[in-house]
Amino acid sequence: MTDAAKPSVLVTGGAGYIGSHAVLALRDAGWPVAVIDNFSTGFRFAIPDGVPIYEGDIADRELLARIFTEQNTRAVMHFAGSIVVPESVSDPLKYYNNNTVKSRALIEAAVGSGVPHFIFSSTAAIYGMPEVAAVTEDTPPAPINPYGWSKLMTEQMLGDTANAHAMNFCALRYFNVAGADPQARTGQSTEGATHLIKIAVEAALGKRTHVNVFGTDYDTPDGTGVRDYIHVSDLAAAHVLALEALIEQPKRSLTMNCGYGRGFSVLEVLDAVDRVTNLTVERRMEGRRAGDSDSLISDPSRIRKTLPWEPKHADLDVIIAHALQWERKLSDLRGE
Template sequence: MSQTVKPSVLVTGGAGYIGSHAVLALRDAGWPVAVIDNLTTGFRFAVPESVPLYEGDIEDAGLLERIFSEQGTRAIMHFAGSIVVPESVENPLKYYHNNTVKSRALIEAAVKAGVPHFIFSSTAATYGIPTVAAVTEDTPTVPINPYGWSKLMTERMLADTSYVHSLNYCVLRYFNVAGADPQARTGQSTAGATHLIKVALEAALGKRDSVSVFGTDYDTPDSTGVRDYIHVSDLAAAHVLALEALIDQPQRSLTMNCGYGRGFSVLEVLDAVDRVTNRMIERRMEERRAGDPASLISDPSRIRATVPWRPKHDDLDTIIAHALAWERKLSEIRGDG
């Protein structure tokens, strides 16, 4: 990045799983950072004491105006939203409100305040059921669930807004995010989480009786779903690099996949959790969930060519080991371990 003075960044949903890792990545790299989170699914303990935390909603225009003024905000990293695919099928209006309507309010507030840079936490769910082995950013976006649509609508709003306002943006489409901060400063803390690795670790530590395998009739090597797992700290690093890219070229906006370009099946992940924890998890075979594609693997060529992103934790056992360390620390924090 050409600038020596780093501008202030507001992280929405910064008390949540991915957002809290982005806060750490920004702070570790010397960026001034603040957080807004309504703490519906986030946790106050996930935000470092040195980072200002505004408890409130991104739909609150008055609060956003105050934050932008107090913090001198020049960039937004937007993580706040709902993320459970099956729930989006059951309750689509919740997702269109939390992910689309509220994002519109945030974008409008950013434009009104003259905030020039916006990074959006999007998803590989925007691709739906791809017909290619590895998904590029040019793969057609045809979501098969409201979660994917709610995110794609926000991508469209950013594109249209940037065309007529001084706002450049980066859309980062995540594949399956997993793991935890290597120093165990934060991790996935949500009760009742649906992330496979967290669920499996809870089972390995006796917090669950078993792990459900949803769908055993997919057209994949072992008939279970295949996903591209990315370490959350590598993902957070990608956000910082994306922000630097936006600042360096303010007339440019970006859309980039965030994944490793390699997939693991549900059963392969569970085998790895057994290996790392030295436990045998009970597996229960269930019907497919609504809205789940058989395989979703990224082609990360664009992000590697656009920013100097070189993952440090591209190893499934490492991802699981870091998540395990956090799960044990979380038990201490909550007093249930």
């Protein structure tokens, strides 16, 4: 697709971690892009110069209609929402509001403005605790926390909407997203983040005294939880390819896992951080957190068959090195 033929994309939550990487991927590939973000967890420095920014809420129907008109928006990439699993257990109504109710408002606004393509930031949390070595998209959804339910409900809304209106969608079910832009243009910047690799590189740089290991009695080889870690830039690239697929076949919608199909335990990740940094991060063993599963690994066969997606950073040490590089730059940005 030539740059002149690429339609304008609105990225919700484009000042956040994954959203800002999607903005970079779109811009790098020549797509016109705009951002809406309420900046509750996002950062203006994460958005490249020249990208139109709208500060506001994705449930603001009038604002969305104005953006769609001003930007001639033809596709939405929806990242805005709340993402902390334990918080979803303690404050479920926040998650059903931010992730489900507001997504419904966004979908309705897109339909009302005739936006034909919608890409949704979903999650492997919809699978819950599957009793399979690697989950496929046909693994029955069985969320074990409100975060997973809030995302599954939005997938259902998109499916029903696509059946009733001139819109197709792609739901990308993320496994554990980590790392940062290889050029250190953006990365995970939220203070108090709960992502393991983010926490571990902070500890390696002296920003934390230790890393808590939540649960050592899981049904895994070393007793700690196993996850499939995917580099955020590879994930962003998948979004761009998914958008191209929606445009090429406007009557087809897609649901695909985004992972590498390889799992690492918490202790294996911490060993890798020690190896990459040549330091020893202190580990403190704690009890399990609510809503965490033993192991969650993707079967990425469908995305590999459907899209010309060739991950460039599928190496745990590379993911950690990029996260570390960003963490150092973030210290400079904040004058730490």
